[in-house]
Amino acid sequence: MSQIICSAISVGILSGIWGFISSPLGLLCWVGFVGCTSYYASGGKKEGLKKSIICNMTGVLWAMMIIITSEHFGSSVAGAVMTGIFSFVMCAQSKFKLLSFIPGTFCGSFSTFGAGGDWKLVIVSLLCGAALGYFSDMGGIWLHRIYQPSSQKS
Template sequence: MELLTAVAISVGILSGVWAWISASFGLITWVGFIGCTSYFASGGKFKGLKKSILANLSGVLWAMCIILGTKYIGGTYISYILTGFFSFIMCIQAKGKLLEFIPGAFCGACATFGAGGNWSLVIISLICGGILGHVSDMGGTFLSLITRKKEF
């Protein structure tokens, strides 16, 4: 079986399992899918898992800085200023190897905003989603290998 088909089967099955598990444990299902998407967008494999999770978590941090800064500093324009500043930070941090995946930071920030600042559930759901992506990827690779036609 070709790799893409095998990964699609693995992702399909494990996404259904994730939807059930996340609902059962009160996690944020859609945030987990953002973590999974971030994993694949970062290039996959263990390196992509590490890269996407670290970037996602940095985005959660910067989003909370925007949320809390807006709340405690107040003022009409402060949220715009903080959004601009921390968007810059999410890009410039990519100069460091550990945080080089800029889209992952924005995924983490967007998930945090979308979840109303519930950072603890966002973090757990993003990490679970990244793991979901990695396990789906490995499962697809395994399925492809065991079903590949042998050429003589």
Template sequence: MSTLLAIAITTGILSGIWGWVAISFGLLSWAGFLGCTSYFASPKDGVRGLLQSYATNLAGVFWAVVIISGSQYMSIEIFGYVLTGIVSFLMCIQAKKQWLSYIPGTFIGCCATFAANGDWQIVIPSLLLGGAFGYSMKASGLWLHKQSNIEKNGTQALMKEQTP
């Protein structure tokens, strides 16, 4: 079994489970899929990739709250746009810090917060659990791939032993 097929199988199964978990606990399923996507697209693998995805997603949530809150203090509409430009700059420049260097993760967290009308209290657990599901999808897919190859290689070795 190819790595892609194994990851596709586990992703399909766990995506269905995530949908049920999100609805059961009142989470945003779409935000969870953004957390999952953030992990899959992370430049780092494994736990480091998950942690970096978490750090940047949470930074993005923070920056969205800054924009939303800051925009409410001024009655001049242009101020919100200026603040968005300044914060977008900060979202990129924070990448000087290694753990915050995954800029798309920051924008994912920010956009998820905007899409949820600033309800960061529901966005955060949705993103975090979604990221954990993404990690689980890939890790279980890699495990399935390895197991299928062990079984395949064992069968081939057994067949060679039995051949006269």
């Protein structure tokens, strides 16, 4: 069985489980899928997991800064200005290798806005999603090792 089919099986099974358990656990299913997508988009494996989680979390932080400062100044103009400033920050932080996954930062940010600023729920859901991505990736690798023809095993 090919690596992509093994990965697809693993992703399908674990995504189905996530879809089933996330809401009863009080988590945001869609934010979990954002975390999972972020994991894969960051390149996966342990390095991608670390980069995805850290960038997602900084995105949550910057979104909360936008929300808090906008509420403090109380105008839509302030919200637009803060959005511009912190969008700059979200891109500029990529000068640091560990913070270089800009899409992951925006994933954390838009998830926070989409959840109405419920940052605690977003953080837990994103972390679960990152775990979903990691374990589905590792599950695909494991399945492939089991099902590859013995002539191809090293």
